[in-house]
Every structure is written in C-alpha cells, then in structure tokens.
Amino acid sequence: MKRKLIILLILWICFLLQTTVFSMIDFLAAAPNLMLILTVSIGFMQGRTEGMLTGFLCGLLIDLFYGDVFGFYALLYLLTGYFCGRYSKIYFDDDVKIPLILVTVCDLAFNAAVYILRFLLRGRLNIIGYLRNVILPDLVCTLLFTLLLYRLFYRINHSLVEKEKKGRQSLWIRD
Amino acid sequence: MLSVLSIVCVGLILLTLTSSLVTAPVRNVAGYIVTPFQNGINHVGVWLTGQFSGFNDVKKLTKENEELKKQVSDLTQRNNELVQNQTELARLQELYNLDKKYSEYSKVAAQVISKDPGNWYSTFVVNKGTKDGIAVNMNVIGQGGLIGIVTEVGNGWAQVRSIIDDESNISAMAANTSEPCVVTGSLLGMENGKIDFSGLRDGDNAVTEGTSIVTSNISDRYLTGLLIGYVSEISLDSNNLTKSGTIIPAADFRSLREVLIITDLKQTKENSN
Numbered sequence: 048m049k050r051k052l053i054i055l056l057i058l059w060i061c062f063l064l065q066t067t068v069f070s071m072i073d074f075l076a077a078a079p080n081l082m083l084i085l086t087v088s089i090g091f092m093q094g095r096t097e098g099m100l101t102g103f104l105c106g107l108l109i110d111l112f113y114g115d116v117f118g119f120y121a122l123l124y125l126l127t128g129y130f131c132g133r134y135s136k137i138y139f140d141d142d143v144k145i146p147l148i149l150v151t152v153c154d155l156a157f158n159a160a161v162y163i164l165r166f167l168l169r170g171r172l173n174i175i176g177y178l179r180n181v182i183l184p185d186l187v188c189t190l191l192f193t194l195l196l197y198r199l200f201y202r203i204n205h206s207l208v209e210k211e212k213k214g215r216q217s218l219w220i221r222d
Numbered sequence: 223m224l225s226v227l228s229i230v231c232v233g234l235i236l237l238t239l240t241s242s243l244v245t246a247p248v249r250n251v252a253g254y255i256v257t258p259f260q261n262g263i264n265h266v267g268v269w270l271t272g273q274f275s276g277f278n279d280v281k282k283l284t285k286e287n288e289e290l291k292k293q294v295s296d297l298t299q300r301n302n303e304l305v306q307n308q309t310e311l312a313r314l315q316e317l318y319n320l321d322k323k324y325s326e327y328s329k330v331a332a333q334v335i336s337k338d339p340g341n342w343y344s345t346f347v348v349n350k351g352t353k354d355g356i357a358v359n360m361n362v363i364g365q366g367g368l369i370g371i372v373t374e375v376g377n378g379w380a381q382v383r384s385i386i387d388d389e390s391n392i393s394a395m396a397a398n399t400s401e402p403c404v405v406t407g408s409l410l411g412m413e414n415g416k417i418d419f420s421g422l423r424d425g426d427n428a429v430t431e432g433t434s435i436v437t438s439n440i441s442d443r444y445l446t447g448l449l450i451g452y453v454s455e456i457s458l459d460s461n462n463l464t465k466s467g468t469i470i471p472a473a474d475f476r477s478l479r480e481v482l483i484i485t486d487l488k489q490t491k492e493n494s495n
Contacts, residue, residue: 067336067337080340112336112347113338113343113345113347113381158342162342165342165389180410180413181341184341
C-alpha cells in the first residue's frame with residue numbers, strides 16, 4: 048500500500064516536472080518523456096498489472112490536462128506498461144540496458160502512434176521532417192533521462208518491495 | 223600503508239610545488255583514465271600550494287577573502303535582482319503597450335504555468351479560470367500579437383491552444399486588402415519560426431512580404447483585427463487563383479510568461495440573443 052502511494056507521488060512529481068521545468072528549458076531540444084520512463088520502469092520491475100496501472104494513470108493525467116481526445120494517451124501508456132510488463136519475468140531488473148532498449152522501442156512506437164493517428168491522418172506527409180525534428184530529439188532526451196532515472200526508480204522500488212516482504216512474513220502470510 | 227600514503231602525499235606536494243610543466247604531461251595521460259577525479263585532485267594541489275606559499279598571512283587573507291566573498295555574493299544577489307526586475311519591467315511594458323493597443327476589449331492578465339508534456343502539440347495552461355471570468359473560445363494575446371484561444375477552462379486554470387499548434391486553424395485576412403485566408407499552425411514550420419497560410423485571393427499583387435495578417439471579421443471565434451503576424455513568403459497556388467505561403471508570428475512563442483485573455487467573446491448568432 049505504502050509502495051503504491053509512493054509510486055503515485057513519483058508519478059505526480061514526474062508530471063509536474065515534465066510540464067513545467069523540462070518543457071520550458073530551451074537548450075533541451077525536446078522535452079524528455081518522464082512519464083514514459085516511469086511507466087516502462089514500473090512495468091519492467093513489477094510486471095504487467097502494475098505497469099498497466101501506472102501507464103494508465105500517467106496517460107489519464109495528460110489527458111485530463113492536455114488531451115483533446117480523452118483516453119488517447121491513457122491507452123498508449125497503458126499498452127506501453129503492459130508491453131514492458133511482459134519482460135519483467137524474463138530479465139533481471141537490476142541492469143539498465145534492458146530498460147534502455149525497452150524505452151527506445153516504446154518511445155518510437157509511442158511517437159509513431161501519435162504521428163500516424165494525429166498527424167498523418169490530417170495529411171501531414173513529411174515523415175522525415177517529423178522524424179528528424181520531433182521523434183529523434185525526443186528519443187535522445189528520453190534515453191538520457193532513462194540513464195539517470197532508472198537507477199533511482201529501481202532503488203526506491205527495491206527498498207519498498209523489501210519492506211513489503213518483511214511485513215508479510217511477520218503476519219504469517221506467504222505468497 | 224602509512225608509508226604508501228605519505229609517499230603519495232609528498233609526491234603530490236612536490237608535483238604541485240614544481241611548475242605545472244612537469245605535471246602537465248602526467249595529467250594529460252592520467253586525464254584519460256581518471257578524468258572524474260582530476261578536478262578533486264587539482265583542488266587538493268591548489269590547497270597545498272596555498273598552505274606553503276602564504277603561510278604567514280594566511281589568516282589575514284582568509285578573513286579578507288571571506289569578507290570579499292560575502293560582499294561578492296551580496297552584490298551578485300542584488301545584481302541578479304536588478305536584472306530580473308529589468309527584464310520583468312520590459313515584459314510588462316510590452317504587455318501594457320498591447321493592452322493600450324486593443325483598449326476597446328476588457329482583458330485579464332494571466333501567467334503561463336505549464337506546457338503540453340509532449341513535443342507534438344503547442345498548448346499551455348494559464349493560472350486564470352472561471353472564477354476570473356474566463357470562458358471557452360476567449361482569445362489570448364501577448365508579446366505583440368495573437369497567441370491563441372482558450373479551449374478548456376477549470377476553476378483556477380484555462381487551457382490555451384496557441385496559433386502555432388499543428389491543429390489550429392484561424393480565419394484571417396490581409397490587413398491591407400481585407401481578403402480572407404486561412405492561417406494554419408505548423409509544427410515543422412515552427413522549427414524556422416513560421417506558420418502557414420493558404421487560400422488568399424490577391425489579384426492585384428497587393429500582399430507582399432511584410433504585409434500584416436490579422437484575424438478576419440467573418441471568423442466566429444476570433445475577434446476582428448488581432449495581429450497574427452507578417453507575411454514571410456508568398457506564392458501563387460497551382461489553381462492560379464489563390465496564394466499561399468508562410469507567416470512569421472508577431473508573438474514570440476519561445477518565451478511566453480504572461481499573456482492577456484480578452485474576456486469579450488466574438489458575437490455570433492448563438493450568443494447574441
């Protein structure tokens with residue numbers, strides 16, 4: 048319970064940072080997608096269900112304040128969380144390489160989805176231009192921040208999970 | 223252990239006391255291996271040098287140095303405040319000029335508090351909402367021209383879609399000929415600071431580079447005559463009837479801090495009775 052509340056708090060902070068500080072810094076070519084990093088991290092560390100929930104909440108926040116098609120981002124982030132959750136049982140979560148790969152794939156897929164559904168359908172055909180000016184800067188920035196943030200998320204989550212396990216043992220409940 | 227450490231210490235002292243000519247090549251080589259530590263080591267070296275060369279008046283100098291540092295930080299602080307005040311003054315003065323320019327409308331000043339989290343859209347949120355009399359479809363101006371339109375409103379916030387947003391379409395006209403055209407926001411165009419316009423009839427070639435484009439009188443959401451920007455490029459379409467091209471927006475969207483929201487809504491058939 049406590050762990051979930053803390054994840055919610057982190058989510059909120061990420062959203063605040065992403066919409067204020069990072070969106071307004073000029074020298075960053077693009078705003079890093081902190082919400083995506085969080086979703087991928089939680090999904091990869093905790094599995095499908097929590098990844099999905101985190102992603103859903105992230106998307107919902109964006110939809111609430113910025114979306115004009117309600118639920119669009121919620122769906123995209125939800126799928127992201129689910130996709131990453133599939134790999135939590137295959138790989139160990141103490142290495143930053145797999146999350147980096149996952150973030151790359153997810154960020155590209157995410158932006159491709161936004162481009163195809165919101166831009167291409169309106170007849171904006173200059174794929175190369177969008178790729179160079181929007182998608183790639185976004186990817187580079189997000190990857191950079193993944194390097195910094197994944198360790199942090201990992202440590203926070205790890206310590207909280209340990210505590211949770213201890214609490215369970217003392218109550219004689221094993222899972 | 224102790225001897226190893228002592229040797230290291232003495233070695234360091236010797237290296238720093240002798241001129242940098244000796245240490246420079248060493249550092250160069252070491253720099254490739256221990257770059258992160260280099261800075262710290264250098265600090266130690268400087269400290270040691272200071273201990274030896276100025277041992278006598280070190281207390282006096284330290285004290286003086288501390289005082290000066292305090293003074294410097296104090297002055298820097300004050301200078302920062304002044305510089306900040308000055309830029310704020312310039313911004314507010316600009317806003318004030320705009321306020322006078324469109325004085326027939328009543329306006330509410332608002333501050334931009336956050337931006338769209340992605341890189342695809344150009345919407346932002348301001349800190350005024352329904353309790354300040356803001357409603358959907360109110361026009362937003364600032365920085366010398368039209369900024370956008372309120373698309374959603376809450377109690378203490380309002381979401382504004384800027385005119386450079388890729389999904390923004392504005393019914394506009396050329397200021398000198400009053401011929402209507404459509405101004406479309408463009409994500410890629412804004413990389414060069416430009417947005418697009420199209421469908422402009424201009425038989426007499428009266429619209430040239432630098433002509434101002436303002437909001438049209440037949441738009442149902444935008445008030446008439448708000449400055450959008452200046453024509454940058456113009457060319458004849460393949461239908462030989464209309465012209466299209468690009469506009470440089472009058473407002474600077476890179477540094478949006480304060481905006482003015484016009485609380486008068488455009489009169490339409492629906493809201494006039």
